[in-house]
Amino acid sequence: MRNPGTWLLVAALCLGACADTAADPEGSVDTATFDEAAAAEDLPAALAAGERIADDLRASLDVEPQAIEGVRPYRVSLCDEVRDDAPSLVSVGRGFAIPPERIGDVVEQVRATFEAAGLDGVRVVGEDTDAPLVTALFADDTWQVSAMLNGRDGIGEIRVNSACLPGEVPEPPASSRP
Amino acid sequence: MRAGMLGSERGAISAEQVGVVAVVAALVAAIWVAAVPQRVADAGAEAADCLFTTEACEVPAAGDVVADGPANDHGRGPDRDTATATPVGAAARREADVDRQMRNEARALRDLADRELGDLGVWDELQALEVELGNPTRSDERRAADFERYEELLARIEAAPDGSLLGELRDTDAARRDPFRSHEDHERLLEVLDRIARAGHAAELAELLDGWAASDRRFVHVEVDLDDGTARVAEVVRGDLDSADHVAIVIPGTGSDAGNFDRATRQNAVALSETLHVLPGGEGVAVVACLCYAPPPGLLQAARSAHADAGGADLARIIGDLPVGEAEVHALGHSYGSTALGRAVDREGLELASTISLGGPGFGSGVGSVDDLPDGAGRVWAMRHDLDPIDLAGMHGRNPDRADFGAYRAHVGDGDLERRWWKPYMFDAHSVYYQDPESLRNLAFVVSGQHELVSGYREGRR
Numbered sequence: 001m002r003n004p005g006t007w008l009l010v011a012a013l014c015l016g017a018c019a020d021t022a023a024d025p026e027g028s029v030d031t032a033t034f035d036e037a038a039a040a041e042d043l044p045a046a047l048a049a050g051e052r053i054a055d056d057l058r059a060s061l062d063v064e065p066q067a068i069e070g071v072r073p074y075r076v077s078l079c080d081e082v083r084d085d086a087p088s089l090v091s092v093g094r095g096f097a098i099p100p101e102r103i104g105d106v107v108e109q110v111r112a113t114f115e116a117a118g119l120d121g122v123r124v125v126g127e128d129t130d131a132p133l134v135t136a137l138f139a140d141d142t143w144q145v146s147a148m149l150n151g152r153d154g155i156g157e158i159r160v161n162s163a164c165l166p167g168e169v170p171e172p173p174a175s176s177r178p
Numbered sequence: 179m180r181a182g183m184l185g186s187e188r189g190a191i192s193a194e195q196v197g198v199v200a201v202v203a204a205l206v207a208a209i210w211v212a213a214v215p216q217r218v219a220d221a222g223a224e225a226a227d228c229l230f231t232t233e234a235c236e237v238p239a240a241g242d243v244v245a246d247g248p249a250n251d252h253g254r255g256p257d258r259d260t261a262t263a264t265p266v267g268a269a270a271r272r273e274a275d276v277d278r279q280m281r282n283e284a285r286a287l288r289d290l291a292d293r294e295l296g297d298l299g300v301w302d303e304l305q306a307l308e309v310e311l312g313n314p315t316r317s318d319e320r321r322a323a324d325f326e327r328y329e330e331l332l333a334r335i336e337a338a339p340d341g342s343l344l345g346e347l348r349d350t351d352a353a354r355r356d357p358f359r360s361h362e363d364h365e366r367l368l369e370v371l372d373r374i375a376r377a378g379h380a381a382e383l384a385e386l387l388d389g390w391a392a393s394d395r396r397f398v399h400v401e402v403d404l405d406d407g408t409a410r411v412a413e414v415v416r417g418d419l420d421s422a423d424h425v426a427i428v429i430p431g432t433g434s435d436a437g438n439f440d441r442a443t444r445q446n447a448v449a450l451s452e453t454l455h456v457l458p459g460g461e462g463v464a465v466v467a468c469l470c471y472a473p474p475p476g477l478l479q480a481a482r483s484a485h486a487d488a489g490g491a492d493l494a495r496i497i498g499d500l501p502v503g504e505a506e507v508h509a510l511g512h513s514y515g516s517t518a519l520g521r522a523v524d525r526e527g528l529e530l531a532s533t534i535s536l537g538g539p540g541f542g543s544g545v546g547s548v549d550d551l552p553d554g555a556g557r558v559w560a561m562r563h564d565l566d567p568i569d570l571a572g573m574h575g576r577n578p579d580r581a582d583f584g585a586y587r588a589h590v591g592d593g594d595l596e597r598r599w600w601k602p603y604m605f606d607a608h609s610v611y612y613q614d615p616e617s618l619r620n621l622a623f624v625v626s627g628q629h630e631l632v633s634g635y636r637e638g639r640r
Binding site: 071083093144159 | 430432433445455476612613616623631
């Protein structure tokens with residue numbers, strides 16, 4: 001190891017490893033689910049993809065899954081009320097519990113996860129409040145994913161809004177599933 | 179032994195008899211149990227029997243206690259026999275009243291549809307027979323029978339009273355066959371065609387109202403205009419109006435009607451409601467989906483103010499009559515709904531804690547700033563996505579999201595809009611207000627009285 005070139009190689013390898021570690025935070029998600037969502041051509045496919053993204057994202061965070069009373073696992077809304085044949089979007093929600101003192105950590109974790117997944121327009125709304133919101137877009141900005149937190153009550157919600165698509169899905173169950 | 183056998187036989191016979199009696203008794207009991215809810219429903223619908231007291235049709239006063247047991251066939255009424263006392267407020271009583279009213283409206287609509295479609299059936303049968311009678315391949319017997327029926331139908335049509343659909347079909351028949359008739363004749367013919375369409379719509383609306391009345395949903399207002407087939411409906415989707423500190427009223431815009439209420443207005447109210455469940459401080463907020471006026475069916479009609487003029491009066495009457503107690507009322511008008519809301523506040527004296535325009539073209543002609551609205555408007559909010567083409571509309575007063583209008587403002591996120599530099603406006607941006615999480619977060623804070631927490635806060639003059 002007297003050769004300076006060897007030292008340089010070792011240093012470069014170490015730096016590379018460090019960089020890899022930084023780019024692969026604890027809360028990384030499977031980006032294949034985002035590609036799957038982008039390929040959805042109707043509402044049932046979008047619902048399935050949205051549920052996988054929301055479940056995957058929630059599992060990647062350091063939070064406890066928890067149903068939020070009064071919130072259904074998904075909802076559907078018309079993209080244009082003027083047209084009878086308008087497409088709809090499906091909005092999938094997943095609740096979680098979190099100690100209030102960890103809200104800031106989770107916001108950072110969500111932001112890092114979104115950025116690591118290559119999502120667009122990542123931003124935090126109300127960072128200084130006890131109700132911060134992290135949002136991002138993907139699939140050419142036609143899908144949206146967000147995490148809304150409630151530091152006062154120690155709860156939060158992942159929400160995935162699909163693109164506007166044709167098709168129908170059944171009425172959702174009354175309350176969110178844990 | 180003999181005696182013993184006889185005794186055994188007697189015992190066997192007795193057991194059979196007992197068995198038969200038991201089965202018959204069980205059947206009678208089952209039929210009785212099945213019939214009781216139907217009788218209660220019939221009593222409620224036909225005789226307006228009060229759901230909450232043993233006295234027929236006497237509405238209890240505020241604060242009365244009523245039975246709180248298993249639900250009856252309405253899904254939420256009490257069972258008097260297994261009662262525990264709980265207080266019932268004005269909102270709960272209103273729900274029971276509206277349930278009955280909904281069934282009555284459905285019955286009236288069905289009667290209308292049956293009558294009109296029956297008339298249309300007679301007319302259509304006559305037209306078909308006219309064609310058949312000219313068919314030379316039919317047998318003499320069949321031709322005679324058809325002719326007899328034709329004569330019978332013709333007599334019915336001749337005897338149809340003026341004003342009935344059959345009478346109108348008869349009296350406009352000449353106009354239908356002659357394109358050179360007078361303008362008045364053709365106007366009358368168009369009215370007949372419109373009336374036929376309304377009859378079909380009435381049947382659909384009756385089915386819809388029956389379904390709502392049979393559900394456990396909480397409607398606090400329903401009324402149907404039999405002349406034009408429009409419905410005004412208000413449903414509580416979250417919270418309790420009797421005890422809420424704040425009530426958010428979600429008012430839709432162009433294109434909304436009873437047929438898409440569940441998929442549009444109600445879904446928007448549910449989205450706001452679910453956001454309130456997640457955010458801090460949302461506990462005391464009730465949310466009402468309020469199709470409380472007749473929005474214009476399309477963009478062409480939305481350019482005029484007729485629907486807003488009539489709608490403002492409807493909104494003021496219906497919202498003003500909701501049993502909200504001492505709660506602060508925040509009304510959110512989307513698109514044309516904000517114009518009708520502006521009319522309600524400006525000309526009909528509706529008093530609110532907040533008047534909120536979401537992608538609204540204006541609060542009505544003559545309203546150029548918050549200073550033109552009365553004090554009853556409360557705090558005035560205007561939210562518009564920067565790509566929402568409503569920005570181009572200018573026929574209903576000044577666009578309230580303009581800075582000099584003086585309304586409070588908050589951000590609307592992009593939702594899932596595909597923003598591109600060459601698109602100055604996107605029609606989808608007009609529907610983003612109840613979809614985008616940032617927009618919903620801000621609306622939730624406004625209607626829960628925490629407006630200082632909204633993002634993109636811009637202070638208004640009022």
